[in-house]
Amino acid sequence: MVADLRNLISAEWLKLSRRPLGWILLGVFLGLMLLYLATWALIVMLHTSSLNGGRARFAVLSPAQITEIQRQISFPGIFGAVLGQVNSTGGICAIILAAGFLGSDYNWGTLRVLLTRAPHRGAYLLAKLITLLLGLMAAILLALLLGTLLALVCSSTLSLPLHLRPRDLLALPVGILRSLYVILPYVIITLSSAAFGRSALAGVGGGMIFLALDVSAGSLNTIGSINPLVRLLVNLLLQPNINTLVVLNSQLFGLDQSVLLSSLDLALLPSPFQATLVIAAYCVCFYWGAYRLLLRRDVMGAH
C-alpha cells in the first residue's frame, strides 16, 4: 500500500509538474500577489511623500493603518502578508488546479487507464491530494521567496526597518502548514465535486459555489453577539474558523489584520482549538464523500 502510494504520488507529480494549467495559475497568483504588495508599497510611498516630492500626502488611511501596511511590506510582516494572499487568491487558484487535476482524468478517460493498473481507488485519491498539497507547498515557497525580494527592495527604497530574527524564520514552517490547512477543505470539496460530476468543470463549479456560500455565510459572525447559541452555530461554519487561523498566521509575523479589516478581530472569532477541529471535521466529511464516490461508482470512458 505504501509502495503503491509512493508510485502514484511520483506519477501524479510528473503530471502536475508538466501541466501548463499549473504554471499559468502560479503565474496568475504570483502576479496578483505582487500587484497587491506593490499597491501597499505605493500607498506607503504616497503617505510618506517620497513619490511626489512632498507636494501631497495620502490621507485616506489612519496612521495605524499605514503602520500596518508598512509592516506588511517589510520583514517579518511580509511573510504574513504573503501567506494571507495564499489564503485568498491562492485558494481560488488551488480550487481551479484541484478541479483540473482530478476532473481531467475523467474528461480525458485517463482515469480508467490508471485504475486498470490495479491501484486501490483510495490510494489514487490520496495520492492526488498529497501531490496537490506538495505542489501548493512549492508554490507557497516560491511566493515567500518573491515576497522576500520585494521586502528587501521596499526596505531600501522606503527606508523601512529590516528586522529579520531567527524566530521569524522558525515560525515560517508553522505559517506555511497553517496556510495549507486553511486551503485544504476547499481543495477537498473541489475533488469531491469533480468526482461527483466526473469532470473538471464540475470540480471548479462545486469548489467556487462552496467558497461563495461559505464566505457569504461567514459574514454572519457579526450576529454571533445576539446570544451564545447563535454564536455557537455561526462558529460551526467554516469561514469563521478559517478566519481564526488566518489571523493567527498574521499575528505570527507581527501583523494585526483587525486594523484593516474589523471582521478579522480574534475576539469575535472561534478559538484556535475549535477552528482546528472544525476545519478537520469539514475535511474528513468532504474527503469521505470523494472517497465513497470514487470507490462506489463505475468508471467508464471519456466525458
Place this chain on the structure above:
Amino acid sequence: MTQCGTISRFSSDVVFVVIHMKAAIVTESLTKRYGARTAVDQLSLSVGHGEIFGLLGPNGAGKTTTIAMLLGLVTPSAGRAIVLGHEVGRGPSPALRHVGAMIEAPALYPYLSGYDNLRVLARAGGIAEARIATVLQMVGMADRARDKASAYSQGMRQRLAIAAALLPTPELIILDEPTNGLDPAGTVEIRDLIRELAADGRTILMCSHLLHEVEQLCGRVAILKEGRLIAQGTVDDLLCRDSRIRLRVAGDQERAILLLRALPWVRGVVAEGDLLLIDAPVTRVAEINAYLARNEVAVTEIGARERSLESFFLEVTSGR
C-alpha cells in the same frame, strides 16, 4: 463438443471451478444493469491461456461493459468474473497487475509527450522506465515518442495506447478495436504484433468491428447481442467450414437432390437458386462428384462452401 454455430454454456458451479483453473478469463452469469436497461445479461464465457479470443457484437451489445467488468472498472450487478485465477471485484485485484488493456478510444494526457504518457503509467505501476523504450519499439513509435500527444494522429494515439497496454509485460492483453485508425501497413504491423504476443504465450481478448481481422487472428470468438451471448466457439465451428459443400449441376436439380439425400453421410441438402448446399464433410467432395457422374448428373461446380465470419455475424445478429 459444441455443435456447429450453437451456444455453449456452463451449467454448474463444478464445471465453472474446473474451467477457471485452466482459463485466463472466466465469467459466470455476469450481468450489468443500468436501471431498467440490461447492458450485459448473464454472460458466461471462458478464454483459455495463450489464445486469441474475439469478442464481437454490434454497437451497444455490451462488449465494452464486459471488458470494464473484467478490469474492475464497472461493478457487476450479478454473476462473477475471474481473471488469471483471481475474482475481480470493486477492490484492486492482484491479477490486474498482469493485465494490459486498451478500452474504447486511446486515453492520453494531451500536454505530455508520448514518452511521458508512458512514464506516468510506468511510475504509477511501479514498472522500470527501461521498459518504455521496449514497448515503443514494439509498436513502432520510438521515433515520435518525444512529440506531444496532442499532435498525434489517431493511428499514433492507437499505437501509444497499445504500448501502454504492453507496459506491464502482461499475461493477459485486452484490446478494444486495436487497429482502429491505423493505415493498412500499421494494421498489418499490429496484427503481426498480436500474433507474436500470442505465440509468446500471452492471452489476448480483442474486440473488433473488422470481422475479417477477427477471422484472421482469433481462434475462438463470442458474439454478443443486446447484452446476451448468442454464439461462442471456434471460428471454424461457427462457420461450419468442414461441413458445407456447394454444388451446381447442369441437368435435373431435383434428381441430384434425391440422389444426394440417399447417401448415408449427407445430413441435408438445400437448394439456393441453382446452387445446392450439402451438409456433409468437405472431405467427401470427390466422392460426391464421382457418385453424381456415375448416375449421369453433370456437375458444373463443386467445392467447400465459402462462408465468412461477416456473413455469419450478420446472420446471427440481424437475422439475415
